[in-house]
Amino acid sequence: xxxxxxxxxxxxxxxxxxxxxxxEAIVSTALDLLxxxxxxxxxxxxxxxxxxxxxxxxxxxxxxxxxxxALVLDRVLGEVVTPAxxxxxxxxxxxxxxxxxxxxxxxxxxxxxxxxSTIPSGPNMVELTESLLALLEQGGVEPGRAxxxxxxxxxxxxxxAAERDNRRGGDEVALRRAQEALGSVSPDEHPxxxxxxxxxxxxxxxxxxxxxxxxxxxVLSTPRP
Amino acid sequence: xxxxxxxxxxxxxxxxxxxxxxxEAIVSTALDLLxxxxxxxxxxxxxxxxxxxxxxxxxxxxxxxxxxxALVLDRVLGEVVTPAxxxxxxxxxxxxxxxxxxxxxxxxxxxxxxxxSTIPSGPNMVELTESLLALLEQGGVEPGRAxxxxxxxxxxxxxxAAERDNRRGGDEVALRRAQEALGSVSPDEHPxxxxxxxxxxxxxxxxxxxxxxxxxxxVLSTPRP
DNA sequence: ACCTGAACACCGTTCAAGT
DNA sequence: ACCTGAACACCGTTCAAGT
Numbered sequence: 394x395x396x397x398x399x400x401x402x403x404x405x406x407x408x409x410x411x412x413x414x415x416x417e418a419i420v421s422t423a424l425d426l427l428x429x430x431x432x433x434x435x436x437x438x439x440x441x442x443x444x445x446x447x448x449x450x451x452x453x454x455x456x457x458x459x460x461x462x463a464l465v466l467d468r469v470l471g472e473v474v475t476p477a478x479x480x481x482x483x484x485x486x487x488x489x490x491x492x493x494x495x496x497x498x499x500x501x502x503x504x505x506x507x508x509x510s511t512i513p514s515g516p517n518m519v520e521l522t523e524s525l526l527a528l529l530e531q532g533g534v535e536p537g538r539a540x541x542x543x544x545x546x547x548x549x550x551x552x553x554a555a556e557r558d559n560r561r562g563g564d565e566v567a568l569r570r571a572q573e574a575l576g577s578v579s580p581d582e583h584p585x586x587x588x589x590x591x592x593x594x595x596x597x598x599x600x601x602x603x604x605x606x607x608x609x610x611x612v613l614s615t616p617r618p
Numbered sequence: 619x620x621x622x623x624x625x626x627x628x629x630x631x632x633x634x635x636x637x638x639x640x641x642e643a644i645v646s647t648a649l650d651l652l653x654x655x656x657x658x659x660x661x662x663x664x665x666x667x668x669x670x671x672x673x674x675x676x677x678x679x680x681x682x683x684x685x686x687x688a689l690v691l692d693r694v695l696g697e698v699v700t701p702a703x704x705x706x707x708x709x710x711x712x713x714x715x716x717x718x719x720x721x722x723x724x725x726x727x728x729x730x731x732x733x734x735s736t737i738p739s740g741p742n743m744v745e746l747t748e749s750l751l752a753l754l755e756q757g758g759v760e761p762g763r764a765x766x767x768x769x770x771x772x773x774x775x776x777x778x779a780a781e782r783d784n785r786r787g788g789d790e791v792a793l794r795r796a797q798e799a800l801g802s803v804s805p806d807e808h809p810x811x812x813x814x815x816x817x818x819x820x821x822x823x824x825x826x827x828x829x830x831x832x833x834x835x836x837v838l839s840t841p842r843p
Numbered sequence: 844a845c846c847t848g849a850a851c852a853c854c855g856t857t858c859a860a861g862t
Numbered sequence: 863a864c865c866t867g868a869a870c871a872c873c874g875t876t877c878a879a880g881t
Contacts, residue, residue, distance in 0.1 A: 414845085437874065448874075450846055458874065459789065506735060509780050512789060514796035519803060519811065522818075526810035536810070540818050545829050552777035555734050564684065564737060571739035578744060585751035585761070586744065593747075593765050599843055604770050611836025618824055639864085662855065673855075675865055683855065 416454040418444060420464045424501075427465060432503025437461070462507045467515025469504060472497045475524040483531035488605050490524060491550050495601070498554040505555035509548075521547075534612060542612045549608055553601055639669060641679040645689045649726075652690060657728025662686070687732045692740025694729060697722045700749040708756035713830050715749060716775050720826070723779040730780035734773075746772075759837060767837045774833055778826055 422443050426434040437458055441448040455461045475490040498505040522543055529539035560568060572594060580587040596603075647668050651659040662683055666673040680686045700715040723730040747768055754764040785793060797819060805812040821828070 436872085438872085447847055447849095449848080449876080452875080453845060459792070463792070506731070509734060509777060510731060510784055512784060512792040512796050514792065514799040516799075519799055519808065522800070523803075523808045523811050526814070530810065536814055537817055539810075540814050541821065541825055541828060542832075544825075545832060548777050548781060549774060552734060552773050556773060559735055559737060567684070567688070567737040567739065571737050574739040574741075574744055575747070578748075583744065583748040585755065585764075586748050589751070589761055589765050592762055596766065600766055600769075603766060603840065603843060607767075607770060607833065607836035607840045609836070610839045611832035611834070614835045614839060615828065615832045618828060661853085663853085672866055672868090674857080674867080677856080678864060 414444060414446065414450060414454060416464070419451055419454055419461070420468055423461055423465050424468055427501045427504060431501070432506065435461075435465070435503070459511070463511050463513060463515065466504065466507050466511055466513060467517045469497050469501060470494070470513075470515065470517035470521060473517070473521055475521065475528075479531065483528050484609060487525070487528045487532070487546075487609065488602075490521075490528065491546060491605060494521065494547070495550050495554045498551065499557055502558060502561075505551055505558050508551040509555055529612075532613070538612065538617045541617060545612070546605075546608055549604065553604060557597075557601075639671065639675060639679060641689070643669060644676055644679055644686070645693050648686055648690050649693055652726045652729060656726070657731065660686075660690070660728070684736070688736050688738060688740065691729065691732050691736055691738060692742045694722050694726060695719070695738075695740065695742035695746060698742070698746055700746065700753075704756065708753050709834060712750070712753045712757070712771075712834065713827075715746075715753065716771060716830060719746065719772070720775050720779045723776065724782055727783060727786075730776055730783050733776040734780055754837075757838070763837065763842045766842060770837070771830075771833060774829065778829060782822075782826075 419440060422440045423435055426439055426443065437448045437451055440461075441451055444450075451461075455464070472493075473490065474493045476486040478486065498508055525543045525546065526536075526539050529542055530536070534542060575586055575593055576590065578586045586593070644665060647665045648660055651664055651668065662673045662676055662680075665686075666676055669675075676686075680689070697718075698715065699718045701711040703711065723733055750768045750771065751761075751764050754767055755761070759767060800811055800818055801815065803811045811818070
């Protein structure tokens with residue numbers, strides 16, 4: 394998979410002259426801002442400011458903000474590691490690949506949301522899709538079913554990363570409110586919720602692992618219509 | 619409802635007296651704007667304009683935009699229908715409830731995204747959770763597993779609605795680009811994708827139905843760790 | 844071809860002043 | 863307690879003018 398250029402943005406002061414703009418530089422800067430400040434930090438104006446221009450200049454290299462989002466996402470997907478090997482524990486390798494995808498998204502606050510609102514077409518997404526298809530084939534899943542399964546697995550993993558992101562993302566007011574709403578429910582009207590109590594909020598990592606197993610077991614036992 | 623009224627101070631008598639602000643009125647107006655214009659139409663300023671005030675006035679009834687999002691979401695969730703009945707085909711009823719949830723979201727462009735970025739705590743979400751727990755119990759799923767399963771099912775359904783929404787939502791450029799990227803892949807480097815061809819984009823409704831079956835089958839066959 | 848500043852049409856949120 | 867206009871600190875995108 395493509396190696397993401399480290400391209401540390403050296404302080405502009407030490408740089409002799411303004412480096413010319415390029416899509417590469419724009420995406421790198423955007424990713425840098427995203428990693429440090431989350432989605433709030435990723436704006437065309439801020440990217441432009443770091444690159445020492447006005448936002449209008451970026452439109453030569455990037456059609457609009459959506460395209461920049463897609464480019465940043467694909468760049469991050471270059472980090473995803475899909476374990477090699479053709480035999481043995483395909484299931485373990487599949488889960489490892491998806492966990493790698495999940496972590497790549499989760500490391501940039503808000504990027505999971507981008508993954509869920511973008512129709513991806515970059516080379517790294519193509520690469521990842523190919524790898525997942527190969528892994529499912531190793532697991533004996535026929536091609537048509539595997540095509541749908543890849544979609545399902547990526548969608549699920551993105552959504553899970555987005556949810557984790559939400560819960561981290563500061564809105565502790567909302568989280569507390571949700572816990573109270575479910576915790577203070579009347580046993581008569583909502584017996585099941587009442588009986589579960591804190592159980593409804595248990596498990597973080599194990600919940601994700603379980604979710605992946607649910608999906609994989611489900612795919613293996615559910616033929617396409 | 620409401621074309622924004624001209625600010626001109628025509629005699630107050632010529633139009634119905636301004637109804638007092640309330641959270642109820644704000645949420646209704648917001649939902650109305652959302653249904654007609656999508657997420658782009660849902661802003662505090664626009665809601666205020668329809669209600670013939672300034673945005674600042676809304677802050678008496680609503681803490682911020684995120685809270686308004688949560689309130690609108692829960693209001694929509696009031697539409698979700700969960701089939702009654704305690705015996706017979708719980709699986710059919712579970713799928714019907716989730717499809718109802720999905721349709722409620724999908725009917726408002728962008729709302730699925732809100733569902734994925736909000737920690738819900740409204741009464742209708744509590745109701746839905748209770749109903750889904752009951753349905754899973756009828757299916758013989760033990761409580762702890764059911765708690766995780768409800769989360770998984772709702773997350774999946776929201777994500778699926780969001781994806782459908784993206785694909786409808788106008789960005790046909792991105793969709794075409796994605797189809798081209800996957801369609802023009804070299805058979806040597808990406809044999810699996812190449813072999814699948816258009817299959818990667820097939821099925822809309824049937825794909826969702828299959829996804830639900832995958833999830834349900836997976837839940838039934840995957841105990842909690 | 845590329846870059847730029849300014850402008851346009853928006854945002855959410857805060858605040859002092861009014862009632 | 864509620865409402866308001868104005869202000870603050872932002873947005874993405876377009877465009878005429880420059881190189």
